[in-house]
Amino acid sequence: MNTLAEENYLKSIYHLSLNDENVSTNQLAALLNTKASSVTDMLKKLADKTLINYTPYQGVTLTAAGEKIAVNIIRKHRLWEFFLVEKLSFKWDEVHEMAEEMEHISSNELIDRLDKFMDYPKYDPHGDPIPDSDGKFKLHDLKPVSAIEVNTCGVICGVRDHSSSFLQYLEKQGLTIGKKITVNDIIEFDRSMILQMENKTLQISREVANNLLITI
Amino acid sequence: MNTLAEENYLKSIYHLSLNDENVSTNQLAALLNTKASSVTDMLKKLADKTLINYTPYQGVTLTAAGEKIAVNIIRKHRLWEFFLVEKLSFKWDEVHEMAEEMEHISSNELIDRLDKFMDYPKYDPHGDPIPDSDGKFKLHDLKPVSAIEVNTCGVICGVRDHSSSFLQYLEKQGLTIGKKITVNDIIEFDRSMILQMENKTLQISREVANNLLITI
DNA sequence: TAATAAATTTAGACAAACCTAAATATTTAT
DNA sequence: ATAAATATTTAGGTTTGTCTAAATTTATTA
Incomplete structure (x- = not known):
């Protein structure tokens, strides 16, 4: 298993990768509200675990293993957001912070049952696609x-x-x-x-x- | 806010207090799967925050503030267990570990809405009473x-x-x-x-x- | 292309929460 | 009541994830 900090780094690298092939230390520091030196430390750790490809000074990309973890966290985040809006009547602007905590609940069995309970929603309350249990999802052409x-x-x-x-x-x-x-x-x-x-x-x-x- | 470790100590002190007025260092070490010396460190920290009454060698009791936090965590734990069993069809022997993680989701608004969503259940799947949002609950005479x-x-x-x-x-x-x-x-x-x-x-x-x- | 600026990494610290080993208090039993 | 056993605390480390400050690498620009 990975720590909370590791999960957040992987998720952030994934999000930034959608815009830039290689993600830089400073981009991560800005997104994660931390310092570049802290990012460097963590990148070494994630590289040791072969979750990212890291060349000093050149930025990082996710390995297949790292991407799988990142997508699973995003799946959890978006399913919990859907739950909070559809079942607990929260507004779409109220759910992000809560889902940031809930995405780290580890059980995949739990998230698969939650998915079923809500009848396999395809998009979260902000329109972002929800990966299925195999990590697959389709983007709208937006x-x-x-x-x-x-x-x-x-x-x-x-x-x-x-x-x-x-x-x-x-x-x-x-x-x-x-x-x-x-x-x-x-x-x-x-x-x-x-x-x-x-x-x-x-x-x-x-x-x-x-x-x-x-x-x- | 309190750290995850602090919350777990408060919860454990609460549970042990049901059997013994004063909770000992070793009791906590056994329940929390840690060493007595680690417990001592944490007890000092919780005493500094006035969440427990701690006299070295004499064990601890919760202050009103500490008990309030402990009861709130137990409320969350039991409501999530109820959710997992009643909404996601888990068996009563499968939910403890998941609820141990979920009880630390911080939002009280979330837990109050979950409570309402499930129509204010009074007991969890194991028959333990669920504290209401004011921390009040009734024990069966068991x-x-x-x-x-x-x-x-x-x-x-x-x-x-x-x-x-x-x-x-x-x-x-x-x-x-x-x-x-x-x-x-x-x-x-x-x-x-x-x-x-x-x-x-x-x-x-x-x-x-x-x-x-x-x-x- | 050399100087400057920006980005990144390294070095050395720190807090949280844990550990082992040793010291000290308390309890129990002779 | 004192010796032995048990419980607890203290002292000194470790790991994780963070920090600042200094050094190094890369990029920019004159």
Whole structure:
């Protein structure tokens, strides 16, 4: 078994790997709220366990073994988030911290039964895909709202930013998972966007449009 | 907040306090699977935080603050055990280890909602009372089967031993929570007991009778 | 391409929670 | 009441995961 700290490093490396092939020490330090020297120590330890490929100064990638562990933690995190929202009626902006603790509950039998109990959900409350018990999952083909043209429409299927302030803002505007929106206009001055959604018109900043993900 | 180790010490002191007013260093070392010297270190730390009353060589008691924390952990443990059995269909002998991890999930809001989700259960799968959100709970008036006379009857409401081997044995014999039993006879030689339960007759050892709890 | 800046690693410490071995208190038994 | 046995604490280490400060490597830029 791995320690809590090791699990958090593997998870962070996995997340950062989605953007960059090689993950740097400083990226990890920033994400994990720690110092670069602490990261170096841990990278040596994870490399000794052959969970990562580590070349000093060159950053890291996960090995197959490391990725398997990371995906399993993400599976647990997302299933617990789903549980908290669907069964315990938490809001989508309230569950992240709790799931950060719950993802480390070790039993796989438990998580598989939880999965079954909730009828094998495919996406968590933020639209992120939930890996199945073999670690497999499908990504939607998602684009930020900011990437689409005037007069095209799409369905909200995810968010890039998971902060509660962003999620609360979206909730208040009714911009939640599954809603159909159309881009009516783009303001030239600041590239903010005018959206149509269920008879209502609303305006969102470029910043918001960049972080709101849709399928066409 | 308290560390995981601190929480486990407080919980253990609480459990041991039910039998002995003052809890000794060695009792804690045995229960926590650690060494007496390690216990001494932790007792000093908990005393500094005024969670226990500690006089060197004289053992410890919980302060009101310490007891509150201990009872809250026990509340969480028992609610999660109930969840695992009632919602995820685990058997009563399978849930202890998982609940040992889950009891440390910090959110009280989470546990209160879980409590509500399950409709405020009063007893866990082993018959132990679940403290409410104010830490209050009622004990059944329980006696071991070994303490009752021939031709008296009672309802199984708890177990003294929580080991999975004991629980599995009881399960196999059908001696589960809620079952009504009558003591038909006591064998003089080894004081084993002949029980009547739902048309069946079965014999249990003194050892089993000591660990099976009933209400009259 | 040499100097500077930025990123990373190394060296040496620290706190938490544990350990062993030795010292000290308390309890039990003769 | 004292010797022996038992329980507990103290002293000094270890490991994990963190830190700061200094050294080193890589990247940038003039």
